[in-house]
Amino acid sequence: MGQEANSDGTVGKALDVLDMVAARGKPVRFSDLLAQSAFPKATLYRFLQTLTNQSMLTYDEDRGTYALGVRLVRLAHTAWAQSSLAPLARSYIDELAVESGETIHLAQMDQGQVLYVDKRNAATPVEMFSSAGKVGPAYCTGVGKAMLAFMPDEAVEKALTRQSFHCFTPQTLDTPAKLKSELQVIRAQGHAFDREEHEPGIICCAVPIISRVGRVLGALSMTSTTHRTTLDALEAQAGRIKDTAERIATAAESWRFPEQD
Amino acid sequence: MGQEANSDGTVGKALDVLDMVAARGKPVRFSDLLAQSAFPKATLYRFLQTLTNQSMLTYDEDRGTYALGVRLVRLAHTAWAQSSLAPLARSYIDELAVESGETIHLAQMDQGQVLYVDKRNAATPVEMFSSAGKVGPAYCTGVGKAMLAFMPDEAVEKALTRQSFHCFTPQTLDTPAKLKSELQVIRAQGHAFDREEHEPGIICCAVPIISRVGRVLGALSMTSTTHRTTLDALEAQAGRIKDTAERIATAAESWRFPEQD
């Protein structure tokens, strides 16, 4: 299962190892990793040692397993604060969530995948990391399609090669062709729908967040369930969502990090 | 100053660069980094290139600045889920927060610093990453002292060398000696206080979370303000907090990640 050889030398390889550990989603043994990595035993071993030393991984003595380390959590806090739209967009999202009473997602594109960076739900309190940091498929989520529709062709093509086109529900657009024609429609109307394409009963309306120079910064979606509302009702909110997206884009534009000298 | 030379070869150095970028807390220019790093220009340059390639950093063309990349957010999500107490402790913390109406923090020790991995406040909704991932000093926070008090001497000594002992408030224990005698007391009574040692007006009562074999897994604290409650009132809750901490410890003990083969 192609963990493709990386071109970034030693550091790249070490980071691949990190990803391998992350991919399992649970603590993993040396031999498990060895089995699926192209690295020889000694090499993999050294990487694990180094990463553990660096607190990028933690080693559980008792069980002999490696897991992602807490240093990542620390770094991510800063990453999230300084290179995601979330801190900037917070107040706008809050407002939208309260007014609509529906769940709002803020997402960005990361290597062809949708990365959720924030989530707000007027009713239930936020579930910390359980949503921020989560990734999802781009081809069958509202936010994913909204972003793809407004990205340059070249970037879209590249992203398409990374999609699995797994068919989650009968509504899933499971071929590049279907998806591309949908993107046309989205581009025309300015917002995307998720018509239970990812999960049955879950629908959403999403709009892209686009910078003044036309770059897709992220996307915003309002999510609900089929037994609470309808697509038409969500579409009625599209203008409101678009408005919020625009305000976020403007905020992002004018935002300068405070210069300190 | 003093980004100590790391012994973990190329990978370690690259990760140091990541930390340097993180330390600024804002996007940073090549020359800024160069100024404060021991690396020669070309070397630093290559690291930045590599890390950017790997999406560990993002490069802002327009401003010529580097910031932590989104890949970290993704990794952190997994890290948080698989190697922090947070997912496990969630329900217990929720309960404690609701019952007490006060803010509850869950923290772990990371390289001599307190790393907050979760936070719950019965009143106001959670602020996502703004608390999880945040770090604080060990020597002047309730959770920090609670953990230190029950760690093996050797580990405490190591941690002490990493403390700045900056004097935040008149109450701050600003020498290793003062701290050590405080740790004695904490060990005896089983819980630690923060008597406005970090921030004026902020007090808390914290207890360690200790595994069956005596290892400190983390700490739990109940935080409030001097004009809402008193230390005595908080101490009255100590039993309740301890109870929760024990239940979390038990849960952590019996928890096995699902085996898949």
Added chain:
DNA sequence: AGATTAAGTTTCACATAATGGAACCACTAG
């Protein structure tokens, strides 16, 4: 303009640091 400095990028001979086959160790099972 032309000269001057600063900021960022590329080059290349050199030495360090990564590599990985093989040997080794510690268990466990037969």
Added chain:
DNA sequence: CTAGTGGTTCCATTATGTGAAACTTAATCT
């Protein structure tokens, strides 16, 4: 005792990272 499994260490070979210096822009000054 022997074979097997899972993990760790060695070490000669060489790929990789290193960093001084040269180079390219892009501002700033005279």
